[in-house]
Amino acid sequence: MDNDNQQMGLYDPSFEHDNCGIGAVVSIKGIKTHQTVSDALKIVENLEHRAGKDAAGETGDGVGILLQISHKFFKKACKASGIAIGDEREYGVGMFFLPQDELKRKQAMKMFEIIAAKEGLEFLGWREVPTKAEILGKLAVECMPHIMQGFIKKPADCNKGLDFDRKLYVARRVFEQTAEDTYVASLSSRTIVYKGMFLVDQLRLFFEDLQDEDYESAIATVHSRFSTNTNPSWERAHPNRFIVHNGEINTIKGNADKMLSREETMVSQVLESEMTKITPVCNQAGSDSAMLDNALEFLVMNGMPLPLAVMITIPEPWVKNKSMEQARRDFYQYYSTMMEPWDGPASILFSDGDIMGAVLDRNGLRPSRYYITNDDYLILSSEVGVLPIEESRIKAKDRLKPGKMLLVDTVEGRLIADDELKATFAARKPYGQWLDANLAHLSEIKIPNESVPVYTQPERDKLQKAFGYSYEEIKESILPMALNGGENTGAMGIDVPLAVLSKHHQPLFNYFKQLFAQVTNPPIDSIREEIVTATTIYLGTAGNVLEEKKKTVICFRLIILSLLLQI
């Protein structure tokens, strides 16, 4: 759907970044009301200054909302469209962005119906989503998809909720691989996503569904996007299927690569036979947030609880936190042998329609403030004051702390704080015992009774020459580093040729320039904020992240600990 999303000149679409404002309104007790929907929309409307717009100021970078599927509303709406959907959670709703071209659209719709059937699902019908294109900016209209909702009946032998959603997930993944120019914003029996290229106040106005008093939900998360580009795209708006994300995943290339190579080792009992249909897990054309969402969705659909999936991808800094209890450290370390942190500034809200959670990156680089009211609502946002509430209604005002998580379980009707939540997960399995039996430390390995290989001076001279050592490298790099334990400082800039233009030998390293953060994410201070850094590396075979058990051989990794400093 990204019409202009191609490389031109020096521009490359992969350069695009986005940040934003986020918010959520949740009834802790799970009471569904239209007020919740309306309040969440109000929040995003008050985050106007955290949203971007195009040069003309009439097209926004993207605004969206994730809601529970409102049975009250869809019963009514589907009746009008002549679709028999049955009882609550007996059906799934897909939010489809389809081509404007009628033929292509019909083909895509047909394709989805066929795939649904093939996956053993009964397709119930299509509903045209009532929209108001006339209020949008020119750019948004030009690339506006045709928006349809598709309804699917739950098979009788399938449990409500996650089990049904898993089937829908497989159908969606298959559809995504076959149909171009389409995008499924959501396909679930529990949640639905309304989003697009809007200015903040256009979301409510564009989708008539959202204005309907019968549209009721206990959970609503919203997002306003500020993109560095105005490259037209409806699908890049948030929410994704599970998350809204304010921030940026700096390590995305490595994470995506490792996710890809993990596909070989990841096996789950629930989706074992479907694995080829749902891989590759991450759509590498997506944004960093979309890829994280892909990964989380994959883990959840394979049986991992959503909060756990979030905890292991965005762990709090545990290595240097001395006051963390052992069980929690063990839990983090166990998972760190299989999953590296998806690192970068992040305030993330996630929901599967039953729970709504929020998490903050390890460094606390994004704001996340919340109120809890006397009548059991959680109101969370990038800023306070986005929703006017009488002070007397407020029970507590708080903020999410770095690396911490907050969870509302609307089914159980309670708010679960970070400590309780993590203690619960840490106590699920004897992680410490597993680690003790299976993790080797370099420092504990014996030095063999062999002599250390040493070169003679003539050999060294030849090798230094062969590897291209220069006089300065020895005298001005190696020597000061060995002397002071730190790098040498220089002054003024460079005025020597680039490696490729140099007439002298240049090692291959010199052709690579370090990238750095500016504007869309911050560099960090590894000296003053050392507590969040970690240098541990694991060697060996990573285990199957989808299966929690002691893996004597498979999950055997070696921590590299240098033995030389033991004070």
Add this chain to the structure above:
Amino acid sequence: MLQINNPILTTTDLMKIKSMKVPGLKAETVPIIYYKNTSLEKAIEHLFVEVDRVNREGANIIILSDRGVDENHVAIPSLLAVAAVQRHLVQTKKRTSLSVILESGEPREVHHFATLLGYGASAINPYLAQETIAELIEKGQLKKDVHAAVDAYNEAVINGIIKIASKMGISTVQSYQGAKIFEAIGISTDVIDKYFTGTISRIGGITLKDIEEQVDMQHSQAFDPLDLDVDETLDSRGQHKMRSGAEEHLYNPATIHLLQLSTRTGDYNTFKEYTSLVNEEDNIRNLRGLIDFNYPKKGISIDEVESVDSIVKRFKTGAMSYGSISKEAHETMAIAMNMLHGKSNSGEGGEEDERYEIGPDGLNRCSAIKQVASGRFGVTSKYLVSAKEIQIKMAQGAKPGEGGHLPGKKVYPWIAKTRLSTPGVALISPPPHHDIYSIEDLAELIYDLKNANKDARISVKLVSEAGVGTIASGVAKAGAQVILISGYDGGTGAAPKSSIHNAGLPWELGLAEAHQTLMMNGLRNKVVIETDGKLMSGRDVAIACALGAEEFGFATAPLVTMGCVMMRVCNLDTCPVGVATQNPELRKRFSGKPEYVVNFMRFIAEELREYMAQLGCKTVDELCGRTDLLKVKDNCKNGAYGKVDMSAVLNNPFEGEKISYENKNVYNFELEKTVDEKILLKKLSSAIKAGKPSELTVDISNTDRSLGTLLGAELTRHFGESLEEDTYRVNCHGAGGQSFGAFIPKGLTLELEGDSNDYFGKGLSGGKLIVYPSKEATYKQDENIIIGNVALYGATSGKAFINGVAGERFAVRNSGATAVVEGCGDHGCEYMTGGCVVVLGTTGKNFAAGMSGGIAYVLDEDATLYKRLNKSMVSLETVTDKYDVLELKEIIKEHVKATGSVKGKEVYENFSEYLPKFKRIVPFDYKKMMQTIVQMEEKGLSSEQAQIEAFNLLCR
């Protein structure tokens, strides 16, 4: 026991891994050497086969080793081997089932290790580098135990890598490993796609064959193919400092001499001699060297071209702080640029008050551009109001993504004064702006600064890298009016050498990308694009202009005209020509004059005009973005230089009608809609005119950002710093938007009943802020989060009373404000250099990290602060000194009076009971310096003399 995790292995470590007998782990060595004269491509194919084989046989740790290089064996470049194997393992989905260790003689510099980890190695044993250390010890050049020296070296490497990862905002090596956070420059697409997949590489370059030849050639220098004797002394490469016969430097004795001579004598012909050396045809040193002009058949007469006087208005000098260069040099540049109606840049160290006014000699020493960098040194309301342009420095070409550290011995009393800090106490600039973690944050800072001086242009300085164009678009959307694309080759007072050489890109790429991307987004005419980075001649400027720049910055060249001879000792405070030093003796040797700088700028403009005439362009605007007037030099189309493909730079796909900045399109901040304009300034205007106190009340919400800032700027313009506290009071109800009370000066008080967001009291410049919860609130005051993250960032003076808990990084970089808060998040008082903070509750982790000055009092009721305190620079003590006790009590009293704090009242009324529970946090060096100053004052010295004497005593 201290455990050190380090992926840099000693040879002993590697031996252990090779020989370990742990069930489930099997390490196997795979050589990455091959017979000379085999093709490199085949060697790599063979490597894959070997890796697959040992993996099949059960190895899950693979050691790639180049031990065994001899007459017949050459090594695959280690980076190529690692990247190729990583790529192979990802493709075959085996990457997470095994790990790769590299045993190689090649890596030796931090950057080498960073690339190896970044492309997939899990650990590295640099055996030759480590043996070289042993050699240095044997030869007596390094006096240290060999194990300790190797350890120190490994430590330096891993710290360097963490620093490189931090530049990208990555905090764990595990995430950095394999994340490929590099851009390749000068490598062909074939090699990239095949082995370095996903890496950006935009100008083509060397092929696998070229790499093979280079390896061969290097090998032959060590092992002569005909078995003849070879010269085994190592080459001197002159990568950093100039060495004869080695790498070609643009600034060499000949060019420096000619440049100085021409600007001193005002002789344009000599200047032309200088530029002809700089532009030497067959000595190509940068991308612009590959470019030639595509002259039209007929040019125009030079008389038709825009005048020198008009062109020099677009010229600027680079941002160099007063502190990195001497007062004399700093002022000379300001005077020169003001004479020309160009712009000089204050740099990030503030500016002396006297310079805001025209001097008694009629000279204007006020820098037109005031820089706002992450340290916010000297950024006050007055400083901002004095600017014509306010520049937000996002990154610096020489060390993008890094902060700075000015050692105490360079903080001379006069430097401390303009930076509003303490003499002799180190100053730290954080790597990030703590109010910019993302694009909407930058939009907020731009908005704040526009409020702080609505007449100034807001400029954002970026460093060229892949994707800078997209960032520039975001910056334009955020409201910047000028975007500076800085080259990687810009200067610095001090930076790690690996950063100077290995981070950032030439401005040619960044500038072209920015121009193209802004065009694509329809944003180009909203912003001025400026560029800098070793611009040395009119030709350089003409090329920059054709690639899309409209304004131009010069830094090294003006320094040279003022006497700099490129000794490259700026970091040592020993500059022999008095330019980059504060040492009073060396400063006497300064011989620069404004006229020299003026001559340089005018010569550049004159030379630019000559090119413009030949190109048929009457104005700079006409030349701007005309890539059709550029082409690749004829003699660079083939041969070694022909490998570089400049088409992405020169073929602008968005080229069409000429587009450059137009004033009418500038971003509209809608300041007329602010509470300040609509209510505060309207209602207070007569009182301000009359200089009479006044008070008013307003309702506000989170969309009212930077409240009080416009009013504050107006007060600064009218009264400077002369107002009495509380002269103007604004009582607010509701939720304060971001940057509540940013930069407000003395005399203005904002009182808020409700709560507030991030950046509360940013850059507070003497004003007073009071915030307390609503009277109807039922929750406990001292448990409620009342203000957001990063409050009082860069505050220089003033007071803040906060009846509740603050978020992360409270009072970060505070250099003079007094604040009371009832609890705060992580990293409180980080980088603080002055002022006083009282915390009547619990702090978060890492309190006082990098705090070099000022004092914090923390009510530590459960005696757990020691766990959360970062003790590297501060001491934790009880409050015993009677003056301290008095000070603390007074501050709490004022807090209670201002906010009605319940907790504060409890503490105040039972002060003797609470006093033992208070902890006083004071930085070591600061304490020592303050005590010495007091001693000097007691001897009868004036406060200024006392500072100088104390500084001389402790730091010289």
